[in-house]
Amino acid sequence: xxxxxxxxxxxxxxxxxxxxxxxxxxxxxxxxxxxxxxxxxxxxxxxxxxxxxxxxxxxxxxxxxxxxxxxxxxxxxxxxxxxxxxxxxxxxxxxxxxxxxxxxxxxxxxxxxxxxxxxxxxxxxxxxxxxxxxxxxxxxxxxxxxxxxxxxxxxxxxxxxxxxxxxxxxxxxxxxxxxxxxxxxxxxxxxxxxxxxxxxxxxxxx
Numbered sequence: 001x002x003x004x005x006x007x008x009x010x011x012x013x014x015x016x017x018x019x020x021x022x023x024x025x026x027x028x029x030x031x032x033x034x035x036x037x038x039x040x041x042x043x044x045x046x047x048x049x050x051x052x053x054x055x056x057x058x059x060x061x062x063x064x065x066x067x068x069x070x071x072x073x074x075x076x077x078x079x080x081x082x083x084x085x086x087x088x089x090x091x092x093x094x095x096x097x098x099x100x101x102x103x104x105x106x107x108x109x110x111x112x113x114x115x116x117x118x119x120x121x122x123x124x125x126x127x128x129x130x131x132x133x134x135x136x137x138x139x140x141x142x143x144x145x146x147x148x149x150x151x152x153x154x155x156x157x158x159x160x161x162x163x164x165x166x167x168x169x170x171x172x173x174x175x176x177x178x179x180x181x182x183x184x185x186x187x188x189x190x191x192x193x194x195x196x197x198x199x200x201x202x203x204x205x206x
């Protein structure tokens with residue numbers, strides 16, 4: 001069963017990586033770069049600060065807290081925990097423990113791949129920290145902001161970013177799926193803690 005899953009994983013990767021063009025190489029290279037999305041992160045932080053700048057309303061048993069903190073600071077700390085935890089689980093725990101070679105480093109497969117600018121990434125690829133981090137950020141923001149179109153746009157971003165990693169030949173589809181799962185779990189956990197600690201608005205006003 002495992003062998004069949006790994007075989008399908010490899011076939012899907014070759015199909016994704018096999019569709020390539022010069023313009024797509026450039027696009028996927030840009031999409032995959034972390035620096036490309038700095039303006040998006042700045043925008044998300046700005047929206048949180050603008051919308052949730054009011055003091056946090058603490059839930060019991062935290063009502064004994066005497067100091068005040070802007071709700072946006074509480075949320076930003078939550079984002080830091082969610083993304084940091086997702087990155088640690090993917091890169092700090094699973095990659096060294098599972099020690100699954102990236103396709104770009106796997107003997108017999110690397111020669112079949114279309115590698116853009118000879119980029120191969122680190123040695124191990126399971127699970128994808130790109131997928132975990134982007135999913136943690138996008139899902140937590142969606143849970144807090146509560147707008148369908150915002151969720152759609154952020155999930156398109158997650159999907160495009162994750163696709164670029166397979167296009168570049170540095171992650172298998174299962175690396176991506178596991179990364180998504182890690183990011184989703186950490187986002188839901190942090191959201192649950194935030195709801196327990198502070199009163200979050202039911203819906204963000206337009």
